[in-house]
Amino acid sequence: MKLVFILQSIYRIGGTEKATIDQANLISDSTNNEVHIISLYQEVESEHRVNHYISDKIKVHFLHKKIVLLKYSDTIYNLVDLIYKKKTVSLIKSLNPTLCIFTSVKLMTASLPCPAILMAHFRFSHFISGKVTRFYLDKYHKLFERVIFLTEEDMRSYQSHYKSGNGEYIFNYCHVTARMKSDFSNKRIAYIGRIDNSQKQLSHALEIIAGLIRDNVFNGWRFDLYGTGNDVELIKNKIKSLELCDSVNFMGKYNSLDSVLEKTDLLILTSRFEGLPLSLIEGALSGIPLISYNCSPGISDIIENGYNGFIIEQDNKDEFRARVSELILNNEKLKKFGENSFSLAQRKFSKEVILQKWNSVLVSCELISKDKGKHR
CATH class of the missing domain: 3.40.50.2000 (Glycogen Phosphorylase B;)
Structure with missing residues (x-):
């Protein structure tokens, strides 16, 4: 053909x-x-x-x-x-x-x-x-x-x-190498995707990180933002206004997705709507735990709630913050969710x-x- x-x-x-x-x-x-x-x-x-x-x-x-x-x-x-x-x-x-x-x-x-x-x-x-x-x-x-x-x-x-x-x-x-990538010692949370605040609601993600810092549970952790788009300056200004410059890295474009995922212990998504988010599938194929708003029917295909991550009620930032806190304070659970992510991805997305x-x-x-x- x-x-x-x-x-x-x-x-x-x-x-x-x-x-x-x-x-x-x-x-x-x-x-x-x-x-x-x-x-x-x-x-x-x-x-x-x-x-x-x-x-x-x-x-x-x-x-x-x-x-x-x-x-x-x-x-x-x-x-x-x-x-x-x-x-x-x-x-x-x-x-x-x-x-x-x-x-x-x-x-x-x-x-x-x-x-x-x-x-x-x-x-x-x-x-x-x-x-x-x-x-x-x-x-x-x-x-x-x-x-x-x-x-x-x-x-x-x-x-x-x-x-x-x-x-x-x-x-x-997803054209990504399917294997467990992180050793869960990086203390890095990541967002990977277009920098478009109207859809991706990255301001929500930053407010969640600010809440974790206020709760005194983000010690030693960092949040990495990978991608580019029209709202780069808006998000950089939001980082400054929330006084997150010491805890948030704006990474911009990346050359190797595998190298990004090797440094990531938890992948998050705070979108208003999605189809079937590629970044979450890439994360699952790399053995990374996932947390996302319930912004698409496809989210439940990638995340089994309480198995390889958490599905959060749309726009519920308090619940989102609590679930992130639960995982970053429990390294064994973080690792287990990562293993479960890889297993799920092999069944569905190979x-x-x-x-x-x-x-x-x-x-x-x-x-x-x-x-x-x-x-x-």
Whole structure:
């Protein structure tokens, strides 16, 4: 099969981009399929550029070589995507793929030369909350051979809402070395992801750390923030205003995720909403305990409450602080939760498990493609 993934930019910060590229890498490196990626934009402002690993087997095509992402603005670039929709479809047709895999429903059209899949990287309720995405999903959902969600709950919500049978769910595959990494002597808590306070609520995380310091339980511990984004200065100012400069490290971009995880004893997430958080899966595959707000149906797929971490009621900072305190004051429990994280990840998020799900979908779509070819 020849597969084409369509992304806004292979250099863009964000879980959608990273997860999609990781899935493309998995399929390219583990199967005989020919994999292409269409990246709508090539140039990205340097402070917002991330060089995701892409397999040498994958051919990348840039639709707009001279358009620069001046700011991290979904509204502007979603509009540009729609304006150049015909050009995107033209490039797809020139590649003549067996299957197209979209990450945005807005680029779908009835004139595609092959079957198509939509990968929905946010929870279903959030995915249809926007007027534009809701309009296009209403219009095109029947044209997709599969609409793939990140959790079973979201898949069921989609199928119930649209009375449709083309829903599927596949967990994100993470291109990270699966092994126990930390020796739990680092005394480091970490956040890994985009520095976007409106979604990630990093101000909550900082307030939780400030509370632990007031409780006199954070002695010797530090909180590391890894990532970049539009709210870097806002978060740096928040660190100063809470007088956390001696306890919080703003680490920025990182070159090696494995080296970051080796230094981390506990991974936290305080988001307002998520799809299936890659950072938590990466943490689980590295044998790290996890604490997160209940910001997505996918959280319960990654964290078994009281087994490998804690799921916290949304925006309950007091409960969050109490659970962090419980783990950093009990090193044996911290280690046990880490071991449990690794065990859970092997059962749910291993390369073999994710590849089996993708193979099943691809075989089904290939049969559909061949059948349509006979009737053209």
